Amino acid sequence: MARARTGPEPQYLKVKNHLREGIARGHWVAGDLLPSEAALSLEFGLSRMTVNRALRELHQEGLVQRVQGVGSFVAQLERISATLTVRDVHEEIQQRGHRHEARVHRLTSVAASPAQAALLDVAPGQTLFHSLIVHMENGVVIQCEERLVNPQCAPDYLAQDFTRTTPTHYLLQVAPLSEARWSIESTLPSAQEARLLHIERSEPCLVLRRTTYSRGLAVTWVKLTHPGSRYFLQGSFQA
Amino acid sequence: MARARTGPEPQYLKVKNHLREGIARGHWVAGDLLPSEAALSLEFGLSRMTVNRALRELHQEGLVQRVQGVGSFVAQLERISATLTVRDVHEEIQQRGHRHEARVHRLTSVAASPAQAALLDVAPGQTLFHSLIVHMENGVVIQCEERLVNPQCAPDYLAQDFTRTTPTHYLLQVAPLSEARWSIESTLPSAQEARLLHIERSEPCLVLRRTTYSRGLAVTWVKLTHPGSRYFLQGSFQA
DNA sequence: CAGTGGTCTAGACCACTGG
DNA sequence: CAGTGGTCTAGACCACTGA
Structure with a gap:
């Protein structure tokens, strides 16, 4: 371009x-x-x-x-802005010329807890899809992806083979992206995350949370946890 | 606007x-x-x-x-982009209606170590300015700002009162911003950072590193360390 | 070749600002 | 009021693509 x-x-x-x-x-x-x-x-x-x-x-x-x-x-350049691009893990790893692998640890439907319901703006108790997938770059775990999906927006989510495609890729096809809200923070991993990422519970992680909307509906909420020692975000700003 | x-x-x-x-x-x-x-x-x-x-x-x-x-x-929206805005701490805190205070722990000139020289693309041994400032929001420490400055771009840096203005603000006035490169990572604090931020060495931190250029020259390198429990970045993406 | 986007002109009318 | 930016037109020529 x-x-x-x-x-x-x-x-x-x-x-x-x-x-x-x-x-x-x-x-x-x-x-x-x-x-x-x-x-x-x-x-x-x-x-x-x-x-x-x-x-x-x-x-x-x-x-x-x-x-x-x-x-x-x-203009007063009191703020320094840059475009933060969150790429699909698969694409990001392939672009580095590396091998991407995914392991699906969970892919089920759940009854929304009050906290989960709030994330997707639905009623507590409503059925949601819940997935837990670990992504590897050349055999090394770099991302733990926990996701909630609104079945209304992607009824066939549970039938997908996420070792061959990624949830991000699938969901963008099914539900055109109209809006997203995200946050970035630094925390210690949960016991489960530490186990899945093969790290100590004392190793800091870079956590990206994102809620994605399509046609005014919350489609999916995702928490991407990365070992701080193996992952960072970078970018640049021009002009 | x-x-x-x-x-x-x-x-x-x-x-x-x-x-x-x-x-x-x-x-x-x-x-x-x-x-x-x-x-x-x-x-x-x-x-x-x-x-x-x-x-x-x-x-x-x-x-x-x-x-x-x-x-x-x-377009294929495989990537989700958002504008990440890094604001001046002072402005950010004031906008929340809170009180900003700064403590200057170091404001000296140093002879550039090889590592420091590389960050600003100057010769090792050249004189650089080095500052270490802690920023507080309503009396609570939220940022530790370690900075190297190229004296060529801001000869009067050492004479500033950074309890009354911020280095970001001052440097943007002296050297118009033309380019910046940044990275975001999650790490544990150094002993010094833990002490200045009043946190345990086991508490993860959100670290933002940035090099800023003006007229093709590296003006300043800065490392902003935030306690993970008290700081996160957020944003949204539309369309 | 016809159809596309990339750029450019020389006007035009309007809304808004400041003196 | 004169000067500013915000928008819009009805043309134009060009570079590029694909059949």
Whole structure:
């Protein structure tokens, strides 16, 4: 997807880069007023629409603050944002050129406890699917995946072979993703998790919890537990 | 900044929402070909530019895959992305309506060890600034901030009063942010960190490491250590 | 070749801001 | 009021794809 144009650099990108570099070099600092669309149109000899696109995209990227009737300003970068991408384990491991294996420790239906019911926003006692799967990279356990699934959204969940596909992959096919809420924390593993991950109960774990919604319904809740010594998240932020 | 228009919904948003809902409802599923710009122009009675904007923005948001000469497709959402925002501690605590306090335990210059030199991409032995600050929310320690700073980028770093401003805030003023690389992991604290955070050495911590660049130079490296029991990251993903 | 998306123009009308 | 950004049009030319 990276831009692979053969032709010359688009004009709107020239404007974007001009402003981006000016900001990066400190020519304009946070809070400064940038040239207006009209001024940039003249300076670059472009139509206003083209300049507008450059400024609009910088705004979408959070680098520029725009106020109708006033002007465009360099944004206060008090927050540092980055895109956190949570990939499907299978895909992530394969991309590293490694071998992925999964062991299904549990795949059953349960009557929702009050706590479980709250996670998926259903009534206590309602039937839910519950799975517990351990994922291995080249034979080493790196993730323990405990999951609750709303049967309404994926009635055939229990019939899947999760040594051949992953719950994430299956559920995304069955129920198009519309929203997700997640959290990341650091905790000690439960006795069961320690056993499944082959670690001591004293080894810290990176835990990712996520609830996924489709068409306004909570489809699934998942807790992904990783040994802290074998897993971390990373990313970068540009501009 | 949230859209607060008084007038009617813009046309390009109508098209965006139409497509977004179709995807969320499963009318089109991952890999499906969406109507062409020309088709949508006719359907909605809009110019191609307006429809183009709708599709382009959906592409930028990762929901749609576009191939020149072929068409626009519903993207494979194998990855779940979210914007991870790392805020300035001070701002984060104030936003919760709480009181922020900082204690400066170290603020000195050091000769870079080989390991430290590598973090900021300078020569070993070069002078670096080293700070160790503890941040408290309503009197409770929630973050231990260890930082290395390149003196070239912030020569007056040692003269700042970090009980009144934060290093993040100061450095963003002095050296405009152009790039950052970060990682998140779960580890046990060092003896020093445990002491500063008032926790046992057996309590897991959420650790955020980040290197920040300005004008191509590494400005600062920071390690933010949080007690796992008192801190976690969270976020959401839409569309 | 016809159909797609990628870009660009030279206008236009509007809503909003500040003096 | 003049100046700003927000949106929209009806064309245009181009690069790319697949038949």
